[in-house]
Amino acid sequence: xxxxxxxxxxxxxxxxxxxxxxxxxxxxxxxxxxxxxxxxxxxxxxxxxxxxxxxxxxxxxxxxxxxxxxxxxxxxxxxxxxxxxxxxxxxxxxxxxxxxxxxxxxxxxxxxxxxxxxxxxxxxxxxxxxxxxxxxxxxxxxxxxxxxxxxxxxxxxxxxxxxxxxxxxxxxxxxxxxxxxxxxxxxxxxxxxxxxxxxxxxxxxxxxxxxxxxxxx
Amino acid sequence: xxxxxxxxxxxxxxxxxxxxxxxxxxxxxxxxxxxxxxxxxxxxxxxxxxxxxxxxxxxxxxxxxxxxxxxxxxxxxxxxxxxxxxxxxxxxxxxxxxxxxxxxxxxxxxxxxxxxxxxxxxxxxxxxxxxxxxxxxxxxxxxxxxxxxxxxxxxxxxxxxxxxxxxxxxxxxxxxxxxxxxxxxxxxxxxxxxxxxxxxxxxxxxxxxxxxxxxxxxxxxxxxxxxxxxxxxxxxxxxxxxxxxxxxxxxxxxxxxxxxxxxxxxxxxxxxxxxxxx
Numbered sequence: 001x002x003x004x005x006x007x008x009x010x011x012x013x014x015x016x017x018x019x020x021x022x023x024x025x026x027x028x029x030x031x032x033x034x035x036x037x038x039x040x041x042x043x044x045x046x047x048x049x050x051x052x053x054x055x056x057x058x059x060x061x062x063x064x065x066x067x068x069x070x071x072x073x074x075x076x077x078x079x080x081x082x083x084x085x086x087x088x089x090x091x092x093x094x095x096x097x098x099x100x101x102x103x104x105x106x107x108x109x110x111x112x113x114x115x116x117x118x119x120x121x122x123x124x125x126x127x128x129x130x131x132x133x134x135x136x137x138x139x140x141x142x143x144x145x146x147x148x149x150x151x152x153x154x155x156x157x158x159x160x161x162x163x164x165x166x167x168x169x170x171x172x173x174x175x176x177x178x179x180x181x182x183x184x185x186x187x188x189x190x191x192x193x194x195x196x197x198x199x200x201x202x203x204x205x206x207x208x209x210x211x212x213x214x215x216x217x
Numbered sequence: 218x219x220x221x222x223x224x225x226x227x228x229x230x231x232x233x234x235x236x237x238x239x240x241x242x243x244x245x246x247x248x249x250x251x252x253x254x255x256x257x258x259x260x261x262x263x264x265x266x267x268x269x270x271x272x273x274x275x276x277x278x279x280x281x282x283x284x285x286x287x288x289x290x291x292x293x294x295x296x297x298x299x300x301x302x303x304x305x306x307x308x309x310x311x312x313x314x315x316x317x318x319x320x321x322x323x324x325x326x327x328x329x330x331x332x333x334x335x336x337x338x339x340x341x342x343x344x345x346x347x348x349x350x351x352x353x354x355x356x357x358x359x360x361x362x363x364x365x366x367x368x369x370x371x372x373x374x375x376x377x378x379x380x381x382x383x384x385x386x387x388x389x390x391x392x393x394x395x396x397x398x399x400x401x402x403x404x405x406x407x408x409x410x411x412x413x414x415x416x417x418x419x420x421x422x423x424x425x426x427x428x429x430x431x432x433x434x435x436x437x438x439x440x441x442x443x444x445x446x447x448x449x450x451x452x453x454x455x456x457x458x459x460x461x462x463x464x465x466x467x468x469x470x471x472x473x474x475x476x477x478x479x480x481x482x483x484x485x486x487x488x489x490x491x492x493x494x495x
Contacts, residue, residue: 050301057293061286069285070277080392083282087289087390094293098301105264109271113239116274120239159276177240178273184235185242196231203234203266210269 043100043107050097057094064108065090068115075119075181085122089115120181162212170205173198230259237266291396291410292389295421295460384462388417401425401474402490409472411495416466418495421459422450428476435477437485438463440470449481450474470495 042063048056068089073082092114100110163171169191176187188198232249235241241249253260388394391412398408405425411418420436428434436447447463463472474491475482 050298052298054290054293058286058290061281061289065281065286066278067275069281070279071274073279074277079282083285083392084390086281087285087292090289091292091296091390094289094298095296096299098299105267106271108275109264109267112271112274113267116270117239159272174238174273177235177238178270179277182240183242183245184232184240187240199231199235201234202238202240203231206234206237206266206269209273210265213269213272 042111043102046093046097046100046107046110049094050100060093060111061090064093064111067108068111071112071115072119074179075116076123081122082119085119086115089118092118116178123181124183158213162209165212166205166208170201170208173201174205174209177202230256233259233262233266237263237270287396288390288394291394294396294408295389295410295419384417384464385419385460388412388415388419388462391415397493399491399493402488407472407474407491407493409493411466413466415464417462417464418466418472419459420447420450420461420463420472421457422453422474423458424456425450425453425458427453431479432476433479433481434458434490435475435481435485436461436463437473437475438466438470439473440467442467442470444484446481446483449477449479466495 042060045056045059045063049060065086069082069086072085072089073079076082076085089111093111100107104110163174166174172191173184173187176182176190177184182190184198184202185195187202188195191198229249229252232241232245232252236246236249239246253263389410391414393414394410394412396408396410398406401407401422403426405422407420407422409418409420422434425434434450436450438445438447445465448461450458450461452458472491472493472495473485473489475485475489476487477485
């Protein structure tokens, strides 16, 4: 309880102190992520990539590359490793473009899933041992860095607003899981709450985010 | 009893959020995916939650480091793409087997089955690495299986194929990888992706003239450190040759290509058809 209150204070402070984040003027595909229905620009490009179209791959890069790098770096932190994983992810987009199925979500969601999952897998394989010990020892995670990532981005007012609509504990769970790459079990152990509670929080939080962001169901 | 089942299903269902954020251990992920396969409602929910998490990701977008795009584009140029069908992994290698005219039909069938199941048993990164290396590694595998190489030695061949694939992947994704192309005398274009940091390069060529069976293309590193044979190029497929890795690059090296007896030479015996400063 005390911990939650402290976190609340920290979050509030960080929300007020908005920081400049380098490299934030990034173009991104505005429509795609919200519309899993008709094929958007990115989905159409990926269909062309599946046929070996290098120009389309270039276009995919322009559209989603910065997002891939951003999320990978948020999870991995180390710039060199992040760059490596970003390359692997984008090369995988090239390689497995034919596996993208527009009927099962947007192209943005597909690429971001590849990116996030790979980043998380990298972090977990590297840190598996060390992390298990550390997560018990250090309760004082730099939440500021996590929140900062979202709070400071210019183009992301909507995401920021929706994250703010979450309860304190929901937001914690989402940021720890998504931006730090922790499992729900690790989050539960960090926050000192039962795993069942964390699972519920994560699902409730994402449902609320989804509804706030206007993602089609 | 019934109540319990429903309760455990509900419990399973709450994993949708954690799953959509990859906040789940590998065994849990597998278990939940089995659950998803039989629960359309859950699958729909996961899809919609993934859209929300994707926005969390795009919100973190950051300008790409210089050169990253060029490196990936260069790697893509020599990376085989997966075909859409389910036969994705086995089919191209089966084709390689067919190309091996000396193998009997039944041997080919065995090769296809064995290579296929071996490939399916690979973990995902293994597949990527293998696909990156493309034909070269696959050819070694197929030859090993088709000609029934004894077990120990076959394992060795597989290890070699995998090592070479990994080396290739390492170069292609190296921080300082650069791509260069150059014309080959007598026809064709050579493309190399080189990493000075890794002291290695990956060589591929398009449209090389087909040589008589008794001859082959040999790749060389030539420089102050001497003339070193790199490898005999494998036979081209669909006009593409390679990829072949050349490691141990030294300062001042050139990459050269000559026409040599199929068994290879210790020193170039014919004029250079390619001479690229590295």
